Amino acid sequence: MTLTIYGITRSRANRTLWLAEELGIPYERVLIAQKDTGGSAELKRLNPFAHIPAIEDEGLGLFESLAINLYLAKKHGGPLAPKDLAEDGLMTAWSFAAATEFEPPAIEVLMNVLLYPAEQRDPAKVEAAFKRLQRPLDALEGHLAAHGHLVGGRFTVADLNLATVLGWLLVAKDRLQAWPKILAWLAAAQARPAWQKSQRL
Ligand SMILES: N[C@@H](CCC(=O)N[C@@H](CS)C(=O)NCC(=O)O)C(=O)O
Incomplete structure (x- = not known):
């Protein structure tokens, strides 16, 4: 091993x-x-x-x-991996976007909707986080509408990386209805047998 x-x-x-x-x-x-x-x-x-x-x-x-x-x-290697340097660059870029554009406000949503004890949750922080997320989520919605996936027209490590961050937003699923392509892409990611197994490990 x-x-x-x-x-x-x-x-x-x-x-x-x-x-x-x-x-x-x-x-x-x-x-x-x-x-x-x-x-x-x-x-x-x-x-x-x-x-x-x-x-x-x-x-x-x-x-x-x-x-x-x-x-x-x-x-x-395999289909999840970049097949050339261009795909490598794009998968790295989307993973950095997951960490910088999406993760800081997404964790605010997760903490203030679910993980903090009820008395510590602040709805104003959820509002502010969704305000911050509006532009990156709109951009992602447009990208998915045009391409279906993040890179190379197939599910790759870039989709996986970003889906792990955006999955946190499902605690506020009603608000995600504004981005139907993202919701469908997240549902498809979480329907994968490997995701389902990973939740039980
Ligand atoms: N940017 C890091 C964040 C790692 C991180 O903060 N992990 C949390 C658990 S999800 C942790 O180790 N928390 C305990 C601590 O901060 O001491 C990554 O994506 O790996």
Whole structure:
């Protein structure tokens, strides 16, 4: 076994678990939860920021969920991976957009609709997050209307990476009705057997 994935399923480690299941590659798990990350010397060895997920792959320690996924897709190849440098650039760009354009407001939505205790939830923060999301979601809606997927007309690691972030918005599914292509694309991503398996690991 060459690959070890660090992190519990209910964390950003589910991004890498999903990808590993899509690729059909063997891996081991080290179940570290959010509350234990700071105290884990093993994790610090692989990830200078001591967050989950991290991986160890044939001696390489790697961190940042979306970067891990790009690395594993490229290493193992197949339809999820870029077929040339142009696709590589586009998949990297969409993954950076997932982290910069979408993730900060999407996590505000997730926390304030679901994860914070009820008395800490702030509807104004959800409003502000959707205001911030309007432009990137409109842009994505247009891209999906034109191309169906993010890159190369097929489901790739770029779709997977962005779907893991936008999946958080399903806690406010009613508001997503304004973006029907995104809703359909997310539903198709989450209908994939590898996503469904990754939720149960
Ligand atoms: N940008 C990082 C974020 C990693 C991250 O913040 N992970 C959370 C769990 S989802 C964590 O480790 N929390 C515990 C902590 O911050 O100590 C990535 O995508 O991998």
